[in-house]
Amino acid sequence: NAGVTQTPKFRVLKTGQSMTLLCAQDMNHEYMYWYRQDPGMGLRLIHYSVGEGTTAKGEVPDGYNVSRLKKQNFLLGLESAAPSQTSVYFCASSYSSGGPRFFGPGTRLTVL
Amino acid sequence: GQQLNQSPQSMFIQEGEDVSMNCTSSSIFNTWLWYKQDPGEGPVLLIALYKAGELTSNGRLTAQFGITRKDSFLNISASIPSDVGIYFCAGPNNAGNNRKLIWGLGTSLAVNP
Numbered sequence: 120n121a122g123v124t125q126t127p128k129f130r131v132l133k134t135g136q137s138m139t140l141l142c143a144q145d146m147n148h149e150y151m152y153w154y155r156q157d158p159g160m161g162l163r164l165i166h167y168s169v170g171e172g173t174t175a176k177g178e179v180p181d182g183y184n185v186s187r188l189k190k191q192n193f194l195l196g197l198e199s200a201a202p203s204q205t206s207v208y209f210c211a212s213s214y215s216s217g218g219p220r221f222f223g224p225g226t227r228l229t230v231l
Numbered sequence: 232g233q234q235l236n237q238s239p240q241s242m243f244i245q246e247g248e249d250v251s252m253n254c255t256s257s258s259i260f261n262t263w264l265w266y267k268q269d270p271g272e273g274p275v276l277l278i279a280l281y282k283a284g285e286l287t288s289n290g291r292l293t294a295q296f297g298i299t300r301k302d303s304f305l306n307i308s309a310s311i312p313s314d315v316g317i318y319f320c321a322g323p324n325n326a327g328n329n330r331k332l333i334w335g336l337g338t339s340l341a342v343n344p
């Protein structure tokens with residue numbers, strides 16, 4: 120039981136490049152979330168999903184897109200990376216709507 | 232908008248000491264969640280509180296849902312070095328949507344062995 124895994128762990132992009140962050144969970148959870156964590160800002164919700172094929176916007180969705188084609192996977196895409204998207208990205212999942220229960224180890228993204 | 236204020240911002244204690252931290256809100260919350268984040272890791276849910284006045288323990292950790300519903304407290308008894316990390320409180324937004332949590336900025340705990 121791996122829990123929540125994230126790929127990659129680290130990434131450096133140039134402004135304007137695109138990339139996809141992959142989150143996978145093996146707990147059959149319905150709810151999945153993408154957060155970003157910045158110093159002094161705390162955790163901020165980017166997008167979330169309440170089930171396969173569904174996605175919804177969080178607090179800071181601009182510049183990001185997501186997809187949940189399979190229940191166990193939640194992808195976060197950056198179409199044209201900007202330096203303001205330099206952050207640590209966390210994926211999380213839960214079996215109910217009571218908030219994220221399990222977090223992944225994070226992806227540290229730097230946009231130059 | 233809603234904000235959660237955590238205090239203290241940081242603590243440096245001796246191993247074996249008890250720790251108290253709190254989280255306050257300008258508005259009423261129906262749920263309080265407490266998480267711990269170890270350096271370089273994602274947060275881990277420690278305790279969830281759902282009723283005013285509720286007192287819940289998880290090992291050496293005890294959390295309380297304040298009776299005013301505008302605050303919550305986390306206590307750690309007999310601290311040990313592995314308690315080091317950042318402790319976050321969180322609660323649902325105005326609409327009671329637990330998918331969109333409001334987060335505090337955390338209390339950073341350092342333990343001197």
